[in-house]
Amino acid sequence: MAFTAPNVGLALAPAAKARRFIAIWVLALSATWLALAGFTAFVDPYAFLGAPRIAGLNERKFEMAEFGRIAKLREVARRRPEAIILGNSQAEGGLRSETLARLSGQRSYNLGFLGARIEETEVAFQHAVRVAPLRTVVLALDYPAFEEAGARANLLRARAERRIVRELRDFVELTLSMKGFIAALRGVALNMLRRAPTHDINGNWSVREPTPIDDAAAPAKVLPPAESAYNAFAEICRTAAARGIDLRLVAMPVHRAFGLDPAARMIWLTRLRAIAAEYRFAIAEEGGDAAFNADKRNFLDRGHITVAVGDAILERLFVAASRRNPTSIQGDR
Amino acid sequence: MLFSSFEFLFGLLPALLAAYWLARNRMDSRPAAQWVLLAASLFFIAAASILDLALLLASLAVNWLFLNALARLSAAPRRLLLGVAIATNLGFIGVFKYGDLLIETIAAATGLAFAPLNLPLPLAISFYTFQLIALLVDSARHNWPAPRPKIMALFFSFFPHLLAGPLLWFQEVRGALENLRPLQARTFVPAMMMLSIGLFKKAVIADSLAVFANDYFDRLEKGLTPALIDAWGGTLAYTFQIYFDFSGYSDMAVGIALLFGVALPINFFSPYKATSIIDFWRRWHMTLSRFLREYLYFPLGGNRRGAARRWINLMLTMTIGGLWHGASWNFALWGAAHGLLLAINHAWRGIGVRLPRSLAWAATLIAIVFCWVLFRTQTVGAASANFAGLIGANGIALPASYESLLAPIAQALPGIRFTHEGLVRLPEIALLSACAFVAFAMPNSEELVRRDGEGPLLRAWFGPAFCGGLGALGLMSIFEPVAFIYFRF
Numbered sequence: 001m002a003f004t005a006p007n008v009g010l011a012l013a014p015a016a017k018a019r020r021f022i023a024i025w026v027l028a029l030s031a032t033w034l035a036l037a038g039f040t041a042f043v044d045p046y047a048f049l050g051a052p053r054i055a056g057l058n059e060r061k062f063e064m065a066e067f068g069r070i071a072k073l074r075e076v077a078r079r080r081p082e083a084i085i086l087g088n089s090q091a092e093g094g095l096r097s098e099t100l101a102r103l104s105g106q107r108s109y110n111l112g113f114l115g116a117r118i119e120e121t122e123v124a125f126q127h128a129v130r131v132a133p134l135r136t137v138v139l140a141l142d143y144p145a146f147e148e149a150g151a152r153a154n155l156l157r158a159r160a161e162r163r164i165v166r167e168l169r170d171f172v173e174l175t176l177s178m179k180g181f182i183a184a185l186r187g188v189a190l191n192m193l194r195r196a197p198t199h200d201i202n203g204n205w206s207v208r209e210p211t212p213i214d215d216a217a218a219p220a221k222v223l224p225p226a227e228s229a230y231n232a233f234a235e236i237c238r239t240a241a242a243r244g245i246d247l248r249l250v251a252m253p254v255h256r257a258f259g260l261d262p263a264a265r266m267i268w269l270t271r272l273r274a275i276a277a278e279y280r281f282a283i284a285e286e287g288g289d290a291a292f293n294a295d296k297r298n299f300l301d302r303g304h305i306t307v308a309v310g311d312a313i314l315e316r317l318f319v320a321a322s323r324r325n326p327t328s329i330q331g332d333r
Numbered sequence: 334m335l336f337s338s339f340e341f342l343f344g345l346l347p348a349l350l351a352a353y354w355l356a357r358n359r360m361d362s363r364p365a366a367q368w369v370l371l372a373a374s375l376f377f378i379a380a381a382s383i384l385d386l387a388l389l390l391a392s393l394a395v396n397w398l399f400l401n402a403l404a405r406l407s408a409a410p411r412r413l414l415l416g417v418a419i420a421t422n423l424g425f426i427g428v429f430k431y432g433d434l435l436i437e438t439i440a441a442a443t444g445l446a447f448a449p450l451n452l453p454l455p456l457a458i459s460f461y462t463f464q465l466i467a468l469l470v471d472s473a474r475h476n477w478p479a480p481r482p483k484i485m486a487l488f489f490s491f492f493p494h495l496l497a498g499p500l501l502w503f504q505e506v507r508g509a510l511e512n513l514r515p516l517q518a519r520t521f522v523p524a525m526m527m528l529s530i531g532l533f534k535k536a537v538i539a540d541s542l543a544v545f546a547n548d549y550f551d552r553l554e555k556g557l558t559p560a561l562i563d564a565w566g567g568t569l570a571y572t573f574q575i576y577f578d579f580s581g582y583s584d585m586a587v588g589i590a591l592l593f594g595v596a597l598p599i600n601f602f603s604p605y606k607a608t609s610i611i612d613f614w615r616r617w618h619m620t621l622s623r624f625l626r627e628y629l630y631f632p633l634g635g636n637r638r639g640a641a642r643r644w645i646n647l648m649l650t651m652t653i654g655g656l657w658h659g660a661s662w663n664f665a666l667w668g669a670a671h672g673l674l675l676a677i678n679h680a681w682r683g684i685g686v687r688l689p690r691s692l693a694w695a696a697t698l699i700a701i702v703f704c705w706v707l708f709r710t711q712t713v714g715a716a717s718a719n720f721a722g723l724i725g726a727n728g729i730a731l732p733a734s735y736e737s738l739l740a741p742i743a744q745a746l747p748g749i750r751f752t753h754e755g756l757v758r759l760p761e762i763a764l765l766s767a768c769a770f771v772a773f774a775m776p777n778s779e780e781l782v783r784r785d786g787e788g789p790l791l792r793a794w795f796g797p798a799f800c801g802g803l804g805a806l807g808l809m810s811i812f813e814p815v816a817f818i819y820f821r822f
Contacts, residue, residue, distance in 0.1 A: 018518035021797040025525055028801025033809065178537065178809040 036181045043184035046174045047071035050078055062190050063183050064199035068092075069113050070170060072203055073124065073160050077131040082106035084128055085203075087140030088116040090252040093205035093300070094310035095140060103318035104136050110203035112140065117149035120156045122232035127160035129239060136246040138317065139236065141272060141283065143254070143265055144303070146225035146233075153232075211301035219259020220303065225268050234275045241279040248317045249276055249283040253309075255302040256293045286313050334380045336585045337536045337811050346589070349373045350516065353593060358515045366513045367487055370593065374490040378456060385456040392425060393489055396465050400479035403472050415473040419466055426462045429455055434660040457495050459657055463624055464489065468503045470628060484510055493590040497582050499600045499620040506595055514594030522797065526782045526790055527588030529800040532807030534581025538768060540810060542574035545761055546709075553715045560730035560750075564722025566757035566765065571709050572702050573768040576605060579618070584778045599779045605701070605772045608693040610674040611682075613701060625654045643679070648672035658708075663716075667708040674700055732758050 043058045044051035046067045053059040064071060076084070083106040085095045092112030101108035111124050121139070128134055158166035174180045190197070200206040240247035251269055254260055273283050286309070292298060298309050305313075334341050349369070356365035378386045399418040403411055427435075433449045440447045471477065480488075480503065487510050488503055489495075514520070549567030553559065559567065580601035590597045600619055607613035614622050630650040636643040648669060655668015688696065703723065710716040721727050729749045731739055735758075736751045743749040781796075782788045790796030 018522050021522045021791075021794070022518055022525070024794050025522070025529075025797035025801040025804070028798040029529075029805045029808070030801075032802045032805035036805070036809065173812050176809065177812045178806065179813065181809060 033176070037176045040175050040180040040184040043187050045180065045183035045187040047074060048170065048174045050074060056194075057191055058187060060187075060191050060195075060197040060201075061199070062187050062195075062197045064197065064205075065114065067174065068199060069116075069120075069124075069156055070159055070174075072109075072111055072113065073127055073156075075203065076109060076111055076124075076128050079107070079109055080132040081109040081128075082133055083108040083136035083138075084132075084134065085110045085112055085138045085140070086121050086125055087112045087252070088121070088142050088145045089114045089205065090142045090304060091138075091140035092199075092203070093208050094252070094305040094307060095138060095314060096204055096307060096310060097202040098204075099311050099314045100136075100138060103314055106136055108202070110205075112203070112205070114205065116145060117147055117152065118145050118229045118236075119149035119153035119232040121145070122236050123153055123156045123160050125236050126239065129243060129245075134243070134245055136248070137240060138248045138250070138314065140250055140252050141233075142252045143225070143260055143268055144220070144222045146229040146268065147223045148226035148228055149232075208300055208304070213255055213257050213296050213299060213302045215257050217257055217259075217302070222260065224264070225271075230271060230275065233272060234278075237276055237279040237281055240281070247281055249281055250313055250317060251283055251285040253286050253293055253298070253305060255296065255299045256290070257302040284313075284317060286316075334377060336582065336589065337532055337540075337807070339811055342532075342808065342811065345373065345377065350592065354516050357513060361515075363511075363513050367483060367510070370510075370513070371483065371487045371490065374487065374492040374495065377492040378490060378495065381456045382453070384453065388429075388455045388458075389461060389490060390486075392422075392461065392465065393486055395421065396469065397479060397482055397485060399469060400472055400485075403469070404476065404478045411473050411476075415469060418469045422462050422466050422469070426458055428452065429458055431656075431660045434662075438662075454660075457497075460495065460498055460500060461489050463500055463628075463657070464503070467624060467628055471502070471504070480507070491590070491595075493586040493595075494597055497579065497586070498618070499583060499586065499598050500624050501597065501620070505598070509595040516592070517594075520591055520594055523782045523788075523791060524588045524591035525804070526796065526800040527584050527591065527778060529588075529804030529807060530778045530781065531581045531584030531586075531588055532811075533803040534577045534584060536581075536807045536810035538771070539574050539578035539581055540813075541764060542570050542577065542768065545764070546570040546574045550709055550715070553719055554711055556714075556718075558718055558727050559722035560727050560752075561722060561725045562729060562731065562757050564719055564727070566761055568702055568706060568719060568723060569765055569769075570761070572605075572705050573765065573772060575705065575708075576601070576772060577768065580778070587778075601777065602779060603772070603777045605698060606694070607697050607701075608690055609697055610671065610678045610700065613697060614671075614675070621654065621657075625650050629653060640679075640683075644676040647675050647679075651675065661711075663707055663710060667704055670704045670707055674704070734758070 041049055042051060045058070045061060046063050047061045048067070048070055051058065061071065081097075083097075083100050083104045085091050085097055085100055085108070087095075089112065092110055092114060095110065095112070097108040097110040100106075111128060113120060113124065116124075118141075125137065125139075128137075155166075159170065196207050198205060198207050237247065239245075249272075251272070269283065269285070276283055286292075286305075298305060300306050334345065336342070352369045352373075353366055356362055356369045375386060378389060396418070399414065399421075402414055403418070406414060428450070429452050432452060436447045436449055439445070468480075472479070479485075484507065485503075488501070488506065491506075491510070494501055546567060549557075549559075549563070549570065553567070583600040587597045587599060598620055602616040602619065604613055604617035607616055630646055633646040633649060634642055635646060649672070651668040651672030652665050653668065655671070656665045658664045658667075687693075703720070706716055706719045706723070710719060718727075729746075730752045731743070731749060733751045736743075739751075743751065776789075780788065781790045783791065788796075790800060
């Protein structure tokens with residue numbers, strides 16, 4: 001048969017060298033870890049530590065798609081914008097903070113998060129209220145964002161409040177880890193190659209790949225809105241009203257192929273309008289008509305508007321509408 | 334709890350070392366040190382599931398009663414009781430591990446509907462059941478007295494070897510467990526070296542490969558028709574992943590046990606340098622090979638009853654060995670394939686023709702790689718598609734992003750196409766090349782940290798510095814641990 005018995009014996013280091021060898025082992029381990037973590041901290045690929053940005057080295061951040069939430073919370077605290085855009089990927093990719101800055105005349109930042117639920121958006125909003133002199137907020141309301149957020153909102157809250165355990169875990173995961181180090185190497189390489197990151201410095205999701213819209217595709221799976229989501233929306237309105245913040249609300253359109261049930265959307269929007277009205281806010285709506293929703297030129301993919309449509313939405317929010325009594329922009333393109 | 338996890342490396346292990354030092358070095362108490370190790374081992378199991386712990390303790394209690402009875406009986410009734418004891422253990426593992434496979438197979442064969450048992454697979458059941466059977470057989474053979482319950486519990490629950498071996502004989506570590514040594518710098522050095530090397534192999538190499546290999550095989554199960562390069566890339570990724578994963582974990586086990594002065598046998602000795610399948614099984618999962626030989630192949634008659642019977646015994650041993658890995662027919666098929674290859678290898682030796690070493694190595698490696706397909710794929714369709722890809726029946730496809738670079742080659746060689754579906758790109762090729770270099774050309778852990786103190790890493794300051802660097806890279810990679818492949822075997 002092919003098998004053999006393994007060697008069994010007790011390993012021993014030369015006695016005289018043993019203690020010195022342990023010291024060298026500890027030193028090498030610590031020095032290697034420290035050097036690699038130091039490099040990661042210097043490059044700061046997740047914009048977690050706020051390291052100085054050096055052009056061609058670490059100015060552009062390439063990990064925003066995965067860890068954008070942390071970076072953006074930090075950026076808001078550093079930049080202290082007066083105007084912000086809130087919402088999910090519809091806001092992050094469709095609405096531009098530069099356009100908001102031009103229209104409002106205020107320092108602006110896009111605090112939208114990919115895949116954000118409204119409960120996470122509420123956490124981001126409360127954080128921005130705490131750390132920045134907010135005057136204007138544009139909140140993009142998207143039906144899929146009203147699914148229950150569950151633990152995700154708690155995670156973001158822990159990060160926004162910079163709870164020590166969460167802070168330590170993030171520091172370890174993003175700075176002391178191999179993942180952080182590889183992200184740093186990748187970041188330096190892509191900066192040197194002058195590649196464009198997914199997100200620009202103002203928080204906009206800037207590099208987006210259009211996806212052809214297939215009319216025959218199966219409808220997207222979207223859960224009905226959760227009660228906790230409505231509560232989070234109410235909390236945003238309540239805080240904005242209490243602080244005198246100019247809150248501009250807009251219900252975002254999706255392409256017909258997204259498969260959203262118009263009746264369900266109407267129930268959702270009616271409920272939101274009722275909540276907003278309690279605090280004397282109103283909700284503008286873009287693309288409520290069938291022709292707009294069927295026109296593929298308005299959409300990057302079936303769930304996201306183009307930047308041109310986003311700019312038009314912001315224009316109308318600020319030019320054609322007033323805060324307390326906005327004109328409906330439904331079908332007005 | 335995995336050895337390559339934050340909780341273990343920064344929680345349980347330092348706490349255990351401190352408690353052990355207090356008990357053994359400071360209080361100079363062997364019994365206290367044994368209780369410390371036993372408590373830590375039981376906690377290690379309970380951290381996975383209390384049920385796992387309860388099942389292990391129940392199994393140990395029943396087997397301890399068997400061992401006591403065996404020690405008191407004369408030869409004939411002892412043999413009978415040994416049969417009952419082995420059947421009890423096989424029944425235990427049969428119900429928990431193979432019950433559903435049996436039910437599904439009978440249902441498929443007869444067309445009748447049976448409800449599956451859906452029992453959870455107890456942690457390390459294959460490992461400790463095998464070792465218990467070995468202890469029962471050896472006790473009956475040599476008329477050993479039953480071991481002391483504490484030492485027996487410590488041996489079977491001893492956490493360094495619990496999850497994935499090495500598979501041990503009770504007698505080979507009994508002395509070390511009964512006479513636990515104080516922590517000392519001389520054993521600490523090679524222990525930390527083995528731990529560092531193992532952690533690097535598991536957390537850096539195997540877990541990096543897992544991303545690629547899992548993606549490839551997931552797509553394969555969903556109907557991917559892989560072209561030549563993708564098929565080889567994905568299959569080689571798994572070939573290296575399972576080696577670095579398992580051997581890395583084994584190295585860590587050896588290193589951790591050594592911290593407490595317990596020397597475990599090595600489990601791998603550069604298996605991908607093997608120049609024959611016989612050679613491969615002398616290098617791969619060596620302690621399992623030892624058990625299969627002693628408790629299955631020899632009792633079946635080994636090679637003493639003619640060539641035909643030897644081949645049958647080989648096939649049976651390897652098929653059962655394959656099934657030991659998991660309750661699925663693909664594992665049995667993998668084992669049977671190795672049994673067949675071993676039989677062919679013996680027949681080839683009988684002819685007396687010797688291949689050049691490099692050719693023998695290449696042929697062995699290709700055979701091993703093809704067998705891993707059976708081990709990894711879940712369905713016949715996926716395995717067939719992969720085999721077709723490996724022999725080029727699905728054509729050759731290159732990533733579309735390299736089209737401008739590789740267009741001249743594609744024009745010269747008909748049949749090459751460019752696709753956006755391609756999985757193997759430069760980073761994957763670089764990773765596989767690095768793995769190939771380590772597996773084929775580098776000395777293994779045992780050679781680097783030789784146990785007589787003469788290993789190259791134990792001679793000069795470079796050794797601990799090198800291992801410290803590897804340890805740092807390993808520690809940096811543990812924050813997203815990928816489950817150990819053999820974890821639930």
